[in-house]
Amino acid sequence: MVFLGALAAAGSVIAGPAVKSEDGKYLDKDGNPTWNKKDDGTWDWYTFSGYRRYHAECHVCHGPDGEGSTYAPALRVSLQTMTYDQFQETVVNGRTVHTSGKESVMPSFGTNKNVMCYIDDIYVYLKARADGALARARPEKREAKIDAIKQYEDACMAN
Template identity: 60%
Template sequence: MNTTVRLLALFLAAGISQMASAEEIDNLTAVYNEDGKYFTEDDVPTYNVQEDGTIDWPTYSGFRRYHSECHVCHGPEGEGSSYAPALKASAIDMDYYDFVDVVVNGRTRVGAAENSVMPSFGNNPNVMCYLDDIYVYLKARGAEVVPRGRPRKKEPKHDAIREAENACLGS
């Protein structure tokens, strides 16, 4: 599925998710996996960390992508910096579709107590092709199930993930 179609599907789903009941939904626990990716009960991407510390491929990929595109402003491991806020808690507290919206479209907040600008990354394939990976990595950091530093053990990269990556990047 190309990136434009995928993003359209995400935004349509966002409208549906906001109509859902206000009951608390577990946005961390993986209840199923599909082609090497893990999802919550409400079909939101999430991480999977095994008892021996082995993480799923998307979380590992998210670590790599976060540190190539996001950590310059938001600090290493999603911890925040003097320039931009920590993201590890945001990935847990913020609705997935709101997270996607902010990354794709950017956000500006200007006021008496705040002045911040998050640029749009909607045209950056190094972010957009790995957006779910970055999100699940930040969720895992926020839940404190993945420690700081490069993850030591990871699941192998699923063929479907490799194919989707190649399609998104035009390889």
């Protein structure tokens, strides 16, 4: 575990809500995964990976870059108030919302490994978009994918 104050003291100022890092994943004050952008423009691996995973699995309904569509909400807006636990609950179990005589259905992705093995990545990417930290573009610079992340992904996809 690396505390980000030590990194900042070493000249790598960190922007964003991250307060510590564990195995390449940045965490906020509540222990939830979050984005991290260094002052040289380097994004954490999870934000970069989340961009790719979101556009592989989620953008068909929720639009490019979390901007929404005619039948699914803008997750960039939703994650301004949605908690990490609420996000997980919705992705795992799906939900149905009734408003003004209309029904909106989010299917469950709880058995989709391409979503569940990368749920933190997707959340972190969308949180960076919701916080206004990441523009509508693929993160250009990124941290390397470390072995701990590779091992987690391999184990998750194998189960």
